[in-house]
Amino acid sequence: MSISSRFAVGIHILTLIEFNKDGITSSEFLASSVNTNPAVIRKLMGMLKKAGLIEVHPGIAGAKLTMKLSDITLFDVYKAVNVVQDKELFSIHENPQLSCPVGRNIQNTIEPIFATAQGAMEKVLKNVTLEDVMNDIVAGENIG
Amino acid sequence: MSISSRFAVGIHILTLIEFNKDGITSSEFLASSVNTNPAVIRKLMGMLKKAGLIEVHPGIAGAKLTMKLSDITLFDVYKAVNVVQDKELFSIHENPQLSCPVGRNIQNTIEPIFATAQGAMEKVLKNVTLEDVMNDIVAGENIG
DNA sequence: AAACTTGTAACTAAATTAATTACATGATAT
DNA sequence: ATATCATGTAATTAATTTAGTTACAAGTTT
Numbered sequence: 001m002s003i004s005s006r007f008a009v010g011i012h013i014l015t016l017i018e019f020n021k022d023g024i025t026s027s028e029f030l031a032s033s034v035n036t037n038p039a040v041i042r043k044l045m046g047m048l049k050k051a052g053l054i055e056v057h058p059g060i061a062g063a064k065l066t067m068k069l070s071d072i073t074l075f076d077v078y079k080a081v082n083v084v085q086d087k088e089l090f091s092i093h094e095n096p097q098l099s100c101p102v103g104r105n106i107q108n109t110i111e112p113i114f115a116t117a118q119g120a121m122e123k124v125l126k127n128v129t130l131e132d133v134m135n136d137i138v139a140g141e142n143i144g
Numbered sequence: 145m146s147i148s149s150r151f152a153v154g155i156h157i158l159t160l161i162e163f164n165k166d167g168i169t170s171s172e173f174l175a176s177s178v179n180t181n182p183a184v185i186r187k188l189m190g191m192l193k194k195a196g197l198i199e200v201h202p203g204i205a206g207a208k209l210t211m212k213l214s215d216i217t218l219f220d221v222y223k224a225v226n227v228v229q230d231k232e233l234f235s236i237h238e239n240p241q242l243s244c245p246v247g248r249n250i251q252n253t254i255e256p257i258f259a260t261a262q263g264a265m266e267k268v269l270k271n272v273t274l275e276d277v278m279n280d281i282v283a284g285e286n287i288g
Numbered sequence: 289a290a291a292c293t294t295g296t297a298a299c300t301a302a303a304t305t306a307a308t309t310a311c312a313t314g315a316t317a318t
Numbered sequence: 319a320t321a322t323c324a325t326g327t328a329a330t331t332a333a334t335t336t337a338g339t340t341a342c343a344a345g346t347t348t
Contacts, residue, residue: 001145001227001335002235004305008254009237016246026324033244034237037307042325058325059314074257083145089265091146093153093178093337100177102160105284110152113218113272121233121265128257140249145304148336170293181338186294202294203345237306 006081009034010044014053014077014130015137017063024062044081051080069131078125087111089118150225153178154188158197158221158274159281161207168206188225195224213275222269231255233262 012034017025027045031038045063048054053072056063065072078084092110096103156178161169171189175182189207192198197216200207209216222228236254240247 001148001304002232004145005235005237006305007234008250008258011254012237012240012246012250015250016244019246028324033241033247035239035241035247036237037309038325039308039310039327040306043327046326056325057314059316059323061315061324088146090151091149091336093149093156093180095179096156097177097179100160101285102156102163102281103177103179105281105288106152106156106159108284108288109277109280110155113268113277114152117265117268120268121261124257124261124264133253133257136253137246137249140252141245144249144252145335150336172293181340182294183296183340184338187296190295200294201345203292203347205293205346235305 004081004083006044006047007078007083009036009040010048010077010081011074011130011133013041013044013048013063014065014072015069015133017054017065018069018130018134019137021064025064026061030063047081048077051076053077053080069134070129072130073126074128074130074133075122075125077130078122084118087115087118089121090114148225148227150188150191151222151227153180153184154192154221154225155218155274155277157185157188157192157207158209158216159213159277161198161209162213162274162278163281165208169208170205174207191225192221195220197221197224213278214273216274217270218272218274218277219266219269221274222266228262231259231262233265234258 013030016030016033020029027038027041030041030045034041045054045056049056049063052066053076054063055066092107092114096106098104157174160174160177164173171182171185174189175185178185189198189200193200193207196210197220198207199210234254236251236258240250242248
């Protein structure tokens with residue numbers, strides 16, 4: 001199964017807020033670019049706000065970033081939108097048979113390997129900032 | 145969301161087949177160690193067989209590995225049990241608004257980043273063999 | 289033929305996702 | 319102050335996936 005598109009949409013939201021920084025970026029505006037329902041966007045905005053990435057206020061139209069794009073990594077977004085919990089990218093079967101040598105050791109053996117694999121994936125996300133994403137979008141505009 | 149425990153169970157199955165190589169490793173035997181239903185195990189056995197990792201025959205009790213543990217990586221198991229498709233660890237929202245600069249570039253921008261992150265995770269799995277897993281299980285037996 | 293095994297299909301309950309609708313609450317402009 | 323518009327949030331839905339369960343056909347052995 002795949003990691004929720006909340007992550008991709010979260011990146012989209014933050015990038016577009018910056019792209020539209022001189023205008024008002026409402027949930028409806030974002031929803032139209034993402035092509036989804038404004039309520040979906042508002043739920044995500046709530047998560048991004050809770051993580052301290054954006055500033056939004058009830059009744060006041062528009063969201064703003066709280067930091068520079070270069071200070072926000074994809075890992076920050078990934079954590080903000082809650083798509084994968086710590087050490088839970090891979091699930092391990094519960095209650096193996098303890099009277100079996102394999103059954104009683106498999107969890108302890110596998111867990112650190114899975115954690116390492118998850119960590120390697122997350123490290124890539126830590127090394128990409130929203131500024132990198134923005135630059136690529138702008139380049140796509142100029143070349144494509 | 146998490147990657148299916150089919151992966152962890154697949155590792156369990158293969159390791160136990162080797163551990164019990166002088167005996168007969170039936171789906172019922174495996175199911176009791178994993179603590180699940182034999183039909184679940186047989187379905188996984190079918191996947192492992194299709195991937196060429198084990199040999200099983202209708203009507204004949206027991207499965208055997210087709211290779212040495214040191215020749216099977218966790219990545220092989222991961223692919224065999226079909227838990228994550230190529231370039232699909234992360235899902236990306238479909239149909240963003242093409243009239244928006246961010247909407248029309250976000251997919252192309254994000255895709256390679258996600259592929260890199262997935263690749264980093266999978267690289268870890270490629271660098272661990274079932275022999276490593278077995279050694280850790282044996283060590284757990286001797287120390288723990 | 290009886291007993292046992294693998295291979296598979298059909299069905300279930302639980303969990304998650306993404307979308308949708310609805311509405312309370314907050315802010316603002318006329 | 320009231321109409322208007324935005325955010326915040328809850329409830330509901332359909333679709334998908336998972337893991338388990340039951341059942342049974344087909345192959346093998348004794």
